[in-house]
Amino acid sequence: MGTGNGRENAIIRHGIFRYTVLMTPASEEELGRRRFQLAKDQAIEAAIGKIRRAPAAEWQTFSGTDYACLRDILGELWISLEREKWEQYSFSTLTREDIRALIALCAGSRGHAPGRALLEEVDAILSHSRHSPQKS
Numbered sequence: 828m829g830t831g832n833g834r835e836n837a838i839i840r841h842g843i844f845r846y847t848v849l850m851t852p853a854s855e856e857e858l859g860r861r862r863f864q865l866a867k868d869q870a871i872e873a874a875i876g877k878i879r880r881a882p883a884a885e886w887q888t889f890s891g892t893d894y895a896c897l898r899d900i901l902g903e904l905w906i907s908l909e910r911e912k913w914e915q916y917s918f919s920t921l922t923r924e925d926i927r928a929l930i931a932l933c934a935g936s937r938g939h940a941p942g943r944a945l946l947e948e949v950d951a952i953l954s955h956s957r958h959s960p961q962k963s
C-alpha cells in the first residue's frame with residue numbers, strides 16, 4: 828500500500844484530504860493589501876454610481892479625465908476616513924458644481940499626496956457644509 832499509517836490510507840481511500848495551507852507573512856500582507864484595494868475600489872465605484880444617477884450631477888457633461896480625477900480624489904478621501912464617515916455621505920445629492928469643485932481640487936493636487944486641508948475641502952463638499960455658516 829504505502830509507507831503511511833492506516834489512518835492516512837483510510838483518509839485517502841475515502842476521498843477525504845486534509846492539508847494545511849501555511850502562508851508566509853509576506854503573502855498574508857499582500858492578501859491584506861489586495862483586500863483593502865478591492866474594498867476601496869468597490870466603495871468608490873458605488874459612490875460614482877450614485878453620482879452618475881443623480882439628476883443634478885449632469886454626469887454626461889464630464890469627460891473620462893474628469894472621471895479618473897474624481898476616482899482619485901474619492902480614493903484618497905476613502906483611505907483617510909473612518910468607514911462610518913464615508914457611509915454618511917449622500918453622493919446622490921451632489922450637483923454638477925459640487926463635482927466640478929471636486930475635480931478642480933484633484934487637478935490642483937495632481938502629482939502630490941493630498942494634504943489634510945485638501946481632504947477637509949473634499950469633506951466639506953461631500954458633507955454639503957462648504958456654504959453653510961460656521962457655528963461659533
